[in-house]
Amino acid sequence: MTSSAALPKIPAVLARAPFYYGWVVLGLAALAMVGTLPGRTQGLGLITESLLRDLSLDRLAFAQMNLWATLLGSLFCLGVGRLQDQLGSRTMLVVIASLLGAVVLAMSVATSVAVLFALLVLSRGLGQSALSIVSLAMVGQWFRRRLNLAMGLYAIALSMGFMIAFPVVGAVVKNEGWRTAWGAIGWCLLPGLALLGWWLGRRGPEAAGLAMENETSATSAPASATAPSFTWGQALRTPAFWVFALASSVYNLVASGVGLFNESILAERGFPADIYHRSLVVCALTSLVGNFLGGWLASRWSVNRLMALAMVLLAAALAALPSLRTVTQVDAFAVVMGLAGGFVIVIFFGFWAETFGRAHLGRVVGTAQMLTVLASATGPLLLAQCHAVTGSYAAVFYTLAGVVAILALAAWTVKLPAPPNPEISNAT
Numbered sequence: 001m002t003s004s005a006a007l008p009k010i011p012a013v014l015a016r017a018p019f020y021y022g023w024v025v026l027g028l029a030a031l032a033m034v035g036t037l038p039g040r041t042q043g044l045g046l047i048t049e050s051l052l053r054d055l056s057l058d059r060l061a062f063a064q065m066n067l068w069a070t071l072l073g074s075l076f077c078l079g080v081g082r083l084q085d086q087l088g089s090r091t092m093l094v095v096i097a098s099l100l101g102a103v104v105l106a107m108s109v110a111t112s113v114a115v116l117f118a119l120l121v122l123s124r125g126l127g128q129s130a131l132s133i134v135s136l137a138m139v140g141q142w143f144r145r146r147l148n149l150a151m152g153l154y155a156i157a158l159s160m161g162f163m164i165a166f167p168v169v170g171a172v173v174k175n176e177g178w179r180t181a182w183g184a185i186g187w188c189l190l191p192g193l194a195l196l197g198w199w200l201g202r203r204g205p206e207a208a209g210l211a212m213e214n215e216t217s218a219t220s221a222p223a224s225a226t227a228p229s230f231t232w233g234q235a236l237r238t239p240a241f242w243v244f245a246l247a248s249s250v251y252n253l254v255a256s257g258v259g260l261f262n263e264s265i266l267a268e269r270g271f272p273a274d275i276y277h278r279s280l281v282v283c284a285l286t287s288l289v290g291n292f293l294g295g296w297l298a299s300r301w302s303v304n305r306l307m308a309l310a311m312v313l314l315a316a317a318l319a320a321l322p323s324l325r326t327v328t329q330v331d332a333f334a335v336v337m338g339l340a341g342g343f344v345i346v347i348f349f350g351f352w353a354e355t356f357g358r359a360h361l362g363r364v365v366g367t368a369q370m371l372t373v374l375a376s377a378t379g380p381l382l383l384a385q386c387h388a389v390t391g392s393y394a395a396v397f398y399t400l401a402g403v404v405a406i407l408a409l410a411a412w413t414v415k416l417p418a419p420p421n422p423e424i425s426n427a428t
Contacts, residue, residue, distance in 0.1 A: 081366025254314065278330075289339065290339040
């Protein structure tokens, strides 16, 4: 048994704080997720038009670059989940934040399209894939009894972070250029987030010498805290895994496509770029409301009903998008998209640990995250291809609305799996 003297100590000022240290880790995890911005489609969407003009890139060519960068970057999900389970959050956060910061800094001075593509691959892999998995797993590793509350607060914290980051980065891009904005983000990651992760991060409560949420005995924990965990293979063999992973992935497909080409989509409807930046803020703000409301509903509704509601809202928004005519309608679209996104975020963050347990959480989350990344890669290409063929985005939005409606029905009807037999789980 490891002695307490050998355990990594938490910062002295926080060790004396009258609250569970997991809440500090939750804040760090939310900050890490905001740090994935340069590797996410919505983040790239802030610089897309400036980057296209700077490097004289065609929109469809950039969409194809983004597709392959995201597909290749998704491969990072395969190993990161296993490493997360083996090495722990602190090591993974420091290493990945450092690497991502270096990549973003290099991207800010890139002038070659080939070099830009290589850096896009790395930023996607390290940001959207790897750092996202680490951030999600951090909360699941520290919370059991109050996992839903923790994930709701986590979603709120990162939504507030993105809500601040979007207009700030957008303003820097507009006033100073995309290279300056990307350089500043790179320095925030390296050394900023990397050093903060080293100071505050810990592998888990056991490694820090703490009980899980101050639970000192198995009898004080509810059954859900001591239930056996699914193995990675067992989780993937359940219909619920695929329904919730696909529903989350299709939302990401829509969000990435709309996020990357939102300025162009709204321009097609006759709206200027300022309305695009305004819609980002409205969507981020209502996503925060969706986090609050989703967390509240999650404690009263089944997760099936909440995901079905999110898919219904998303389908309605997609069906209405080609018909937007006024700024009020754009705001209403952003509100509905934000609410749907807020619900999906709360579900995605808490579903895997709550349903499949903690023992193999890194691999389970890694697989789900890989599917969402692949969907994110497909979204922009679908939109760009539809626009190239038809001269409009309308057809793809109507088609996606139908797909999302089917997923709403699947989410409503799928059964959640019962905990596995402990003997079978240990033997698998």
